[in-house]
Amino acid sequence: MSDVALQTEDLTKRFGRRMAVDRLTIRVDRGDIYGFLGPNGAGKSTTLRMLLGLVRPTSGLIKFPVQNSSWEYLRARSRVGAIIETPAFYENLSARRNLQLLASLSGGVSKKRVEEVLEIVNLRERAGDPVKVYSYGMRQRLGIAQALLPTPQLIILDEPTNGLDPQGIHETRKLIRRLRHEFKLTVLLSSHLLTEIEQLCNRVGIIHEGRLLYEGGPEALTASTNLHKVRVDNLAGAFELLSKEHGLSVSQNGASFLRIDADAEALARANALLVGNGIKVYELSPAQESLEEAFLRLTSRNELN
């Protein structure tokens, strides 16, 4: 059995003249919590909608593990659970009836399974209430419940904590972790919240203006830099001195550090320069870039390009 839960190849979507997704190639492995990160309008939702068959790709491929025909594609998709944006239900029907109706469309989902998923999302006691009286958080949990109905191998969540209060966000994140650990699900979630991705995901795909800028572990994203921090006695003098030096980029990060982006050679030259000019160097060490910084670095570079 393949380790790949989902793969796209050069997936492209164009709405008229606007390129929403541009030759996107991603790979989600089994067991991943894959964070699909990007600012609003980056193409995240469009990509997820393409994966779920809501939007027709202009070109490119979407591959589920077993899929040689359109029938198998439909079958493979039947093992994918999803929430796209705010989950919507038939307001006059109870949560249970909504799930039962959706279960009947999912093929081979038993009534027992409906009760199971209600239990998982902790809505069993309120399952008889009509959805119209549900809070936003409850709807979100019901959304996850419906996504879990077909006992999926892969669950796709589009901005699952969007609009929730802190308590709701906490509960949802806890639930997502539980899905992975307890039910061995692969999760593909999109978000524009870096903290969410940082807390939940073991793999990240960063998308900006429809193009994939990065795919890999969050650690690799932040570690794959030449960023260093320098602590000196004269911060302003050091900044002025290093700013003039070729081959390195310097920035002032707060009151106590300078950040230098430079390779080993340039770093040695910078150190010599500071010491030669009478500036005391207390510390010169590799700096850990935050995901936010990495994200901004990648997206701003893309914009410059």
Add this chain to the structure above:
Amino acid sequence: MLTLLKLELEKLFRARSFYLSFLVLIAFVALMLWGFYTYAARKTGGEAVEQFKYTYESKQYFNGLTFALYSLLFSFTLLLPIFVSMSAGSQIAGEARGGTLRMICTRPISRASLVLSKFLVTALHAALLLSFFIGLNLIVGLIFVGWGNLELYPGPLNLVDAPGKIMRDDALMRFGYSVLSGTWALLVIAALALLCSVVFDSPAQAIVMTIAAYLTLYIVGRVEFFEHLRPYFFTTDMDFWRDVFKPEIPWRNLWHYACTCGAYTTGLLLATVVIFERKDIVT
């Protein structure tokens, strides 16, 4: 497909608008009864009798069957097409607006089956509305006006070219036929509304566009200025349903227009399926 159909049926029977449409029809029958009484009283007594010796609209002309026929013909002009437009127009666009469409479309079902099941449910709704309406009119006609033979003459209902009569039992059967022919004619509107429902993401827009198209063609088709265009309007073909009330049913003519309406319906449905399958659900 069967599951989808069951789902759509449940939604139909749980929708408030479904019951509301029947209530409006009851109100319409009451209005018709009032109008019928005043009209009949005016035409069969007082000045009318003094001025003219003979009238086709005599006391025996006005009976429960005539009442049901008047009521049916008037409601078919506007009321029933509006209900069918509302029912079909909100099918896809309503779900798109509510967000439930993406929920359904992420399930492993084909979009074509979804369209077809929604159409079948709309067709059922139309048939139920028509059966209910005709049944109600006949019962109200029996109780309040009394039964007799169905007499027809050229003019007011534009049904016949020469005066004629349909005997009571035969006339009752004709009302039965009209459920079938009327529903079949209304399916053209249903298919058009469903197409609009796929093209537009707002149910209101879909419904308004359907009704606007229907009314425009209906009215334009009756203005003498456009007489030569009339045969090309689907509203003209839809009129075939009334043929079942002619003393001699022109079967050949009826089948011709029934097939034409069927072609409109299936053609529009086919277009709906093709468009919906290619549609990006971004709502």
Add this chain to the structure above:
Amino acid sequence: MWVKLILLLLFCLMIVGAVHFAQPSESSDNRASSASVVNSLRLLTWNIGYAELEDDTRAHDKDLPAVAEVILRHDPDAVALQELTGKAQLNVLLGLLHGKYRGAVAQQGRSDRFEAVLVKDSRAAFIPVPVGAQYALAASFRPRGNSPEVLVLSAHADAFNAARRRTYTEALMDWVERRRQSSAVFIAGDFNFELKAANETNLYTDNLKHDSESYSHILRRFRDLGRDAGDTAINDRRIDYIFGPPELEQIGRVEVLRNAAVGRMDHWPLLVEVGLHN
């Protein structure tokens, strides 16, 4: 895919069905059966007056040769004319017909225009028909020596008031009712009825109501022989009629002679040929 295939199949089926059933079935009206026809009767009705815009909307003498030419060419057994100026005009017309026809005009009522009937049969009797404050005219004759008696009426109902048309029709029918037993009655003329079955915009006007009552009243006893011949006057109006006995089975030629009008005439002659049983 199967849904689309089924829909496509149904669509094709419906088209084939529509085309198949579109072929006109043989109309019983136009069947030319000669089995029991003994005599044929050819009738023509024509309002030879002018359109409203003229100073005198009655028939003009200068048009009479053209009218005579149409009558001679189509050779009807009886002709019903409307809107003649009087007996003198009729005499001119009869002269132009080379003595082939006899004729009379109706008595003068409140109108300044006259109906006339022309027949080929020299033994024909002309009968005034009182219709309210005016008169129509009937001619009783036998088209062939052994054929049954035929009564042809020339009528002209009010052009402007549907209620008056209705009372006129009622009076005319009352008179006809007494003659129906002894003769094959044909009523020909300009009734000015405003009834177009397909034109529903007229549904709520009194005109349609009265005219449909009038028309239906005639159709209780008669058959509209020129129903399928089309419009008989300008502005797409079918206002000239020839009504015949309902039991009449054979209808041969039914034609509106649209090239016949001359001058500012606004009507065309309606020609009907029927078969009469012995």
